[in-house]
Amino acid sequence: MATQAVHKEQPLLSVQDLKIRIQMENGVMNAVDGVDFNIYKGKTLGLVGESGCGKSLTSRSIISINPKECETSGTITYNSDSELALHGMNLLSLKPTGKQIRSIRGRKISMIFQEPMTAxxxxxxxxxxxxxxxxxxxxxxxxxxxxxxxxxxxxxxxxxxxxxxxxxxxxxxxxxxxxxxxxxxxxxxPEILIADEPTTALDVTIQAQVLELMKSLQAEFGMAILLVTHDLGIIAEMCDEVAVMYLGRIVEQAPMREIFNNPKHPYTKGLLKSMPRLGGNKSKRLDSIEGSVPMPINMPPMCGFYDRCKDRIEGVCNQQAVPKTAISDQHMVRCFLYTDQREGEAQ
Structure with a gap:
């Protein structure tokens, strides 16, 4: 079962089974629950989803700047191009305030924050x-x-x-x-730039200028970019590969054009249908995904999108954890519509 797009080269950064737990008064919040993705030199990976899906916590865990309340596990392997001493290093094994991570943070892996006025x-x-x-x-x-x-x-x-x-x-x-x-x-x-909602507070004209600036600087410096956003228009403009995140999990991952031309997960389809399109019917209301992202506290093993999904399978989606399914070598989805459980339900 393939879970990542197939690449010949070694990833510059590899995130495997990343989990972030936060102890709350009424239980444990699984803010990030088993996230996997790779970032490659000179490429842009888009991490997209609604607010509250765990995108920012995921990106900040790479440079160990999450709050102390976050209990983080998994591996984040950094294969530095320039220093053999850093090659194959698990960044999560480093002390957040230690010398090694501080030599990486800002120098090898930099971050653009969502609101520069507070940064x-x-x-x-x-x-x-x-x-x-x-x-x-x-x-x-x-x-x-x-x-x-x-x-x-x-x-x-x-x-x-x-x-x-x-x-x-x-x-x-x-x-x-x-x-x-x-x-x-x-x-x-830096070798890797993390951009967390880099254009959220900007008007459309300035937004386009900032995106064009990031693309030109990426071409000049050859850096990899992890772009965190909820805006699919920016994803289409900037990204080579897309990871769609919902409720702490990546529910679909594929090259950018594959996501836009052949979406599989109901959540991905809902996001795409909510986008305004040039030449569309002006009198027709945009589609929306009903409901909101739930709080992932003491979540049972089930599909997190179950309550909002129009294609849910009763007795399946709400009864067990959803496995990853390979649609192709470059396309992964986490949905029972593409597993044996769906075939059994139909029979």
């Missing part, structure tokens, strides 16, 4: 905060660090860099703050 400190200038990452990971020389910071501000399209270097985050517009965040993330030329 930047209001007490320090933009230039000071970009320089901090450079001085930690590249050079202690202030003049050299400033030169690199100014070059990065120029690369992300911020004009009058010398003036902007000495300004504070509140003096930047939303689009400029996001560009400054990208410049800080890329200042150390």
């Amino acid at each position: 930047f400190s209001p007490m320090y200038t933009i230039g000071n905060q970009i320089m901090e990452a450079i001085r930690i990971h590249q050079t202690k020389n202030k003049k050299e660090a400033k030169k690199i910071a100014l070059e990065m501000l120029s690369k992300v399209g911020i004009s009058d860099q010398a003036k902007r270097f000495d300004q504070y985050p509140h003096e930047f517009s939303g689009g400029m703050r996001q560009r400054a965040m990208i410049s800080m993330a890329l200042s150390c030329n």
